[in-house]
Structure formats: structure tokens, C-alpha cells
Amino acid sequence: MARLAFGLLASALFLPTLSQAADIIEPIPVVEPAPYSGWYIRGxxxxxxxxxxxxxxxFYNQFPGVEGIDDYYRYDELRLDSTASFGAGVGYRFxxxxxxxxTxxxxxxxxxxKTKCPLMIKTDYAHGLGPFDECDYYNKSEADVWTIMANAYVDLPTFGIVTPYLGAGIGTAYVGYDDVKTQEKCPTCKPGYVPYTSTSTGADDWRFATSLMAGASVDLTQSLALDVGYRYTKIYEGDAWDYDSADKSFGAVGVQTKDNGFDIHAIRAGLRYSFF
Structure with a gap:
């Protein structure tokens, strides 16, 4: 009984001290994340x-008395060669x-x-070709292509520091052709025939464009991410080049050739910097 009384007395003496010790233990501070503005830039x-x-x-007919557009023909193949692209943009994360x-x-x-010579050209006296003989026009030029796009993205669940995404865009494209050189090739033309050559002024215009994107970003730091992805861009039809000087001398005006647009496939890599 005496031991029990002594224990209760000791507990009573130590309780105020323990209470005071608990009072001086400071709570663990909560670190608030840095405020994120939502804005970012990219290259x-x-x-x-x-x-x-x-x-x-x-096809513009130069024959005296019947000058004018004689007919419209399909242009068989127009090719944009592979090349490098460069881009920049500003964005906002909601x-x-x-x-x-x-962007x-x-x-x-x-x-x-490359396109085939019209039948009336192949079978004229100067060419001396049959309707199924080979005769083609080859064209060569260069072109500048700009796209200005408004894009939206859905970022998928993150795996560690990697975030896959899907996106789509809508906007406009500027396509500007340089002067276009034309060379006729007809291996079986009459001996002594001089193949047709010409230079036409390249055309330029603004066109409708859409795009689809897929890729992934890799967090390098809190603010900086590496973005690697694929982008498909549909550039719609537009002007390619004007009539040559010979046609113009007979009254031809405006654009002679139009392309049916381009499907642009590109692999891109860049950096995104987010402002905090």
C-alpha cells in the first residue's frame, strides 16, 4: 500500500514537467509549393x-485566234524533300x-x-510522237513553309518524370514557291527537236492547316522539361506557280498551277520552360 502511494505521488510530481516539455515541441513546418503562374515558353x-x-x-493555247486556256490537266506528282524545321511558342497550363x-x-x-505532256503537244508535228509515247515536264524549285497554330494538349498520367501527351491544333500555313524551272523530256521525239524549257514565277498564299500531336515530356528540373514527339500537319491546297513569259506574252494572267496540299510528318524535340 505504501509503494502504491509513493508511485502516485511521483507521477503527480512529474506530470507538470512533462506537460511543459510537450508545450515547447514545435510542430513540423509545412513547406508550401512554389506558386505556379501557368505560363511557359517552348523551342x-x-x-x-x-x-x-x-x-x-x-494549258494555255498560244495559237493565234484561239488564245486562252484550252483545258485543265492533272499535275501528276509534286514532292517536298525532307528537311529540318524550327519552331517556338508560348503556352498556358490550366x-x-x-x-x-x-506556335x-x-x-x-x-x-x-513531274507531269505528262498534254496529248495535243505530244501529237503535234514538232514532237512527232504517238499518243502513248513518253513525254514529261519536270519542274524544280524551292519553297518556304510557315505554320501558325493554336494547339491544345491532354497530358496523360505521369510515369516517374515522364508524361505522355496527345494534342491537336488548328491554324494557318504560308507556302511560298521560288521561281520554277521547267524542262521537257521526250526521249523519242523527232531528231533535231529542241525540248521546251521555261521559268515561271513562283506563287505564294496563306492556307488553312490542322495538326495532330503525340509525344512525351521528361522533367529535367522543376521548371524545365524535354519534349519529344511526332506531329502530323495537313496543309490544304493552294497556288504553286504562274504562267511562263511565253504564255504571258499571249495574254495569260494569274496562277497556272495549283497543288492539292501536303501531309507533313515530322519528329520534333525541344525544351519547355515553365514560369513559377
Whole structure:
């Protein structure tokens, strides 16, 4: 009984001391994340794969008395060679899953084309060809292509520091052709026939464009991410080049050849910097 009384007395003496010790233990501070503004900038370089399309062109008849557009023909093949691209943009993140940006991209490429000579040309006296003999026009130029796009992205669940994403864009594309050189080739033409050659002024215009994207970003730091992805861009039809000087001397005006647009496939890599 005496031992129990002594224990109770000792506990009573130590309770105030323990209470005071608990009072001086400071709570663990909670570190608040740095405020995120939502804004980011980006820069990209890419590899644009070769792209092929076709088109249509107007044949201008120079024969006196019947000058004018005689017919419209299919342009068989127009090719943009593979090349490098460069881009930049600014964006805003609304949530962990959704962000948007506006981008400007540019590439310059060689342009090569080929189409068959019209039947009336192949069978004229100077050529001396039959309707099934070979005769083609080869065209060569260069082109500048700019795209200005508004894009939206959905960021998928993150795996460690890697975040896959899907995106789509809508905007406009500027396509500007340099002067176009034309060379006629007809291996079985009459001996002594001089193949047709000419130079036409390249055309330029603004066109409608859409795009689809897929890729992944890799967090390098809190603010900086490496972005690697694929982008498909559909550039719609537009002007390619004007009539040559010979046609113009007989009254031809305007654009002679139009392309049917391009399907641009590109692999891109770049950096995104987010502002905190």
C-alpha cells in the first residue's frame, strides 16, 4: 500500500514537467509549393519527312485566234524533300491534364515535280510522237513553309518524370514557291527537236492547316522539361506557280498551277520552360 502511494505521488510530481516539455515541441513546418503562374515558353527543332502530293494546271493555247486556256490537266506528282524545321511558342497550363499553346514553325525545302505532256503537244508535228509515247515536264524549285497554330494538349498520367501527351491544333500555313524551272523530256521525239524549257514565277498564299500531336515530356528540373514527339500537319491546297513569259506574252494572267496540299510528318524535340 505504501509503494502504491509513493508511485502516485511521483507521477503527480512529474506530470507538470512533462506537460511543459510537450508545450515547447514545435510542430513540423509545412513547406508550401512554389506558386505556379501557368505560363511557359517552348523551342523546337525537327526533322520533316518527304511529302508527296498532286495538283492541277491550266494549258494555255498560244495559237493565234484561239488564245486562252484550252483545258485543265492533272499535275501528276509534286514532292517536298525532307528537311529540318524550327519552331517556338508560348503556352498556358490550366491544370495537371490540360494546357494550350500558340506556335510558329518554319522549314525550307526543295520542290520537284513531274507531269505528262498534254496529248495535243505530244501529237503535234514538232514532237512527232504517238499518243502513248513518253513525254514529261519536270519542274524544280524551292519553297518556304510557315505554320501558325493554336494547339491544345491532354497530358496523360505521369510515369516517374515522364508524361505522355496527345494534342491537336488548328491554324494557318504560308507556302511560298521560288521561281520554277521547267524542262521537257521526250526521249523519242523527232531528231533535231529542241525540248521546251521555261521559268515561271513562283506563287505564294496563306492556307488553312490542322495538326495532330503525340509525344512525351521528361522533367529535367522543376521548371524545365524535354519534349519529344511526332506531329502530323495537313496543309490544304493552294497556288504553286504562274504562267511562263511565253504564255504571258499571249495574254495569260494569274496562277497556272495549283497543288492539292501536303501531309507533313515530322519528329520534333525541344525544351519547355515553365514560369513559377
Amino acid at each position: 523546337d527543332v525537327g526533322y520533316v519527312f518527304e511529302s508527296k502530293t498532286d495538283g492541277h494546271w491550266a 491544370s495537371d491534364m490540360f494546357r494550350v499553346d500558340a 510558329v514553325d518554319y522549314f525550307r525545302t526543295d520542290v520537284n515535280g
